Amino acid sequence: MRTAIRASTPADAPALVALFTERRMLGNFDSEYLNWKYWQPRSDWPRSRSFVLAQDSELIAHAAVIPVVCAWESRRVTMLHTIDWVAREGSGAGIVLMKHISHMAEALFGIGGGVETRSLLPHLGFRPAGVVTGFARPLFPLRILRGGASWKLVPRMARAIRRRSTSAAPPRPWRTRALAADEFAEIIPVLPRSIDGLAVTVRSTDLFEYLLSCPTVPMRVYAVENAERVRGYFLLSSAAGQVRIADCWIDSQEPADWRALILCAVAEAQHDPQAAEIVAWASDPLLARELRSCGFYARFESPIHLRPSVAYAMPPGTLRVQMLDNDAVFLCMSRSEYWG
Numbered sequence: 001m002r003t004a005i006r007a008s009t010p011a012d013a014p015a016l017v018a019l020f021t022e023r024r025m026l027g028n029f030d031s032e033y034l035n036w037k038y039w040q041p042r043s044d045w046p047r048s049r050s051f052v053l054a055q056d057s058e059l060i061a062h063a064a065v066i067p068v069v070c071a072w073e074s075r076r077v078t079m080l081h082t083i084d085w086v087a088r089e090g091s092g093a094g095i096v097l098m099k100h101i102s103h104m105a106e107a108l109f110g111i112g113g114g115v116e117t118r119s120l121l122p123h124l125g126f127r128p129a130g131v132v133t134g135f136a137r138p139l140f141p142l143r144i145l146r147g148g149a150s151w152k153l154v155p156r157m158a159r160a161i162r163r164r165s166t167s168a169a170p171p172r173p174w175r176t177r178a179l180a181a182d183e184f185a186e187i188i189p190v191l192p193r194s195i196d197g198l199a200v201t202v203r204s205t206d207l208f209e210y211l212l213s214c215p216t217v218p219m220r221v222y223a224v225e226n227a228e229r230v231r232g233y234f235l236l237s238s239a240a241g242q243v244r245i246a247d248c249w250i251d252s253q254e255p256a257d258w259r260a261l262i263l264c265a266v267a268e269a270q271h272d273p274q275a276a277e278i279v280a281w282a283s284d285p286l287l288a289r290e291l292r293s294c295g296f297y298a299r300f301e302s303p304i305h306l307r308p309s310v311a312y313a314m315p316p317g318t319l320r321v322q323m324l325d326n327d328a329v330f331l332c333m334s335r336s337e338y339w340g
Helices: 008-022 031-039 093-104 113-123 139-148 155-162 181-188 203-212 255-269 284-295
Strands: 004-005 050-055 058-072 075-087 106-110 125-136 177-178 221-227 230-237 242-250 277-282 297-308
Touching: 004 093, 008 031, 008 058, 008 075, 008 113, 031 050, 058 093, 075 093, 093 106, 093 113, 113 297, 125 284, 139 221, 155 230, 177 255, 181 203, 181 221, 221 255, 242 255, 242 284, 255 277, 255 284, 284 297
Parallel strands: 075 106, 242 277
Antiparallel strands: 004 050, 050 058, 058 075, 106 297, 125 277, 125 297, 177 221, 221 230, 230 242
16 A cells, blocks of 8 residues: 655545545635635745645545744744644544645644644644734624524624724824735835844735635735825735734834724724624734724634744744734635624
8 A cells, every 4th residue: 555645736626625524624615715725826835735645546634734934033934834634533644744744844833723633733843832812893793693593693793782892993194095916015115024022924915916816705905004104004804794804014013003003904894794893813912902902802812833843943932923824814614603
């Protein structure tokens, strides 16, 4: 019996869906979506992003990766976040595949994950690297009932009505402007950078172009301006009753500027006709504090884990992550899943 690890191809899609179904993995298995997620070329990562372990012609394990460059001080480290990690029960193939992928970058990292996954990570060399908090703010609570008039939704709607914030619109002269792909270069000067030991994940116009081509979850990048100067940006994704602040940054450490950025995102989210709530992640204290000040409230915490392949690949301070750094930016179960 011959066993081999290789990059997957679109021809593997039926076998992958069969494996996902066998292991009761939830998600969207639409062919166009899988092609975008695993096989559509990315100019910022020309290598493969989906891998399988096969016994003869039978697929027994799969893992896909989301590439990220992490920067702090003068260092830049390539990291991979593994998604859709699944293996035939009792085969041990998932661990073999994960160890193979670990040699492709200077570190692996993971955010959240199921109980089984979290229990395996320490045995694979992953170390705790902080916590990300999920925040939610109700926008239009009555829209929660659009998911069906289930009695289970009524308490959730009532809670959202009670928690709905009356925070003001962003102060003048702050304003937002949606960007077309050929305008992304305007925000290059205000992309995330390491400050005071904060480790940030690097962004690029190529990354934004790839994400905005997602066939199932609409996304849009906005420039945030003050006094006719671009000061920051945010990326919104729209999925099943939510608007997600999937990424954001502003060229300031002033709390008032971060509040303006967040309120700009809230104002844009209110134009989405399907949105009942707006959600965001924060793993750094400044963003977490200002989300709360803008009417967001904490809903859950997810651990961050790192597995360095080389000694210097572990940031010494806070690691700032956003939904853009794993599949939370485009994850959609084809039904409303409210955090509130």
